Amino acid sequence: MWAKALWSREYAQARLFVWGVPVIHFLALGFGRLNQWILDPAAVGRAERYAGSGGILAAYQNGDLESFGRVWLLLAVCVLALVQFGTERRNGSQEFLFSLPYSRRRIFFTKWLFGASLIAGSLVLNTAIDMIVVAASPMAPLFSLNYHLTEIGYSAALLLAAYSAAVLIGTVTGTAPSQSVFLVLLGILPIGTYALLDESVRIMWNDRGFPDTFFYEELQDALNLSHFFFLQHDFVTWQKTLVFLLLAAALAAGGMWSYERNKPENNGKLILFGWLELVCQIGAIALASMFCGMIGAGLIHAGEARIGYAVGFAAGFAVSLLATSRLRKVRLKT
Secondary structure, eight states, rough: OOOOOHHHHHHHSSSHHHHHHHHHHHHHTHHHHHIIIITTTTTTHHHHHHHHHHHHHHHHHGGGHHHHHHHHHHHHHHHHHHIIIIIIITTTEEEHHHSSSSSSSHHHHHHHHHHHHHHHHHHHHHHHHHHHHHHTTGGGGGHHHHHHHHHHHHHHHHHHHHHHHHHHHHHHHHSHHHHHHHHHHHHHHHHHHHHHHHHHHIIIIIISSOSSSSHHHHHHHHHHHEEEEOOGGOOOOOHHHHHHHHHHHHHHHHHHHHHHOOOOOBBBBBSSSSHHHHHHHHHHHHHHHEEEEEEEEHHHHHHHHHHHHHHHHHHHHHHHHHHHHHTOOOBBOO
């Protein structure tokens, strides 16, 4: 699967990421640990207190620095996916790429592997630096290899899943702006959809929304995607790591499938596949209708809130149907 020409091309268009991402990651993780445990004059006394109480996780800030690093890497891989797919369509180099003697599957795999290598390289390098800093600091008696291995494994799996999702979006959208919009929506829609459904059920049926049970609490946590990037070490498990690895594989497979089938002549459309356009239109209409229904319930006080909700829902349905129908006909310049 090695093709020097493809790897050289990826490096040429993402050279800044190769050198910049590990540096930014170091500032979030390694330098933060350095600042806390070597540069801070109070580090010795703090280490003695933690050692006396067995506070290993407290000494590691329960994974806060790793969470900070994950967020920066998330931003980096999303922008990388935008450069690899959306910007490539915009500058017209995709046509040249497809003319090379390589299958689309091989091209896609090279792109994905380049991003995965960047994630792995930054994590390995900066985790090694972090371990050296801990071992050379007053915190050395509290050094935990298991902590570092658990964090790097979880971070790698989570970021691979996020990168694969960003890549999948890049293979089904026809412009850089639409890819950017869907990347933002990916982080908002899961928990936002839950909130809209919950409020709609409350207004229309039972005044309580979804039941306040353990299942629904867990569901909210699962749908709040930012939750996983800020997850404290207490809640990091190898089971979660395995789930994200499987998710990354599934998303990457979906991206490869769509990359092999998208047509360059559809570049400029918001979404490259007609069936997916219809699915997104239906989803957008449903969400917009519920949102307008909530506004109507708050503004129209004609008896029950259901009346205002119904009026707002109908108005939102009509407006969103018209707007999305027009958007489906739009073809932006690439």
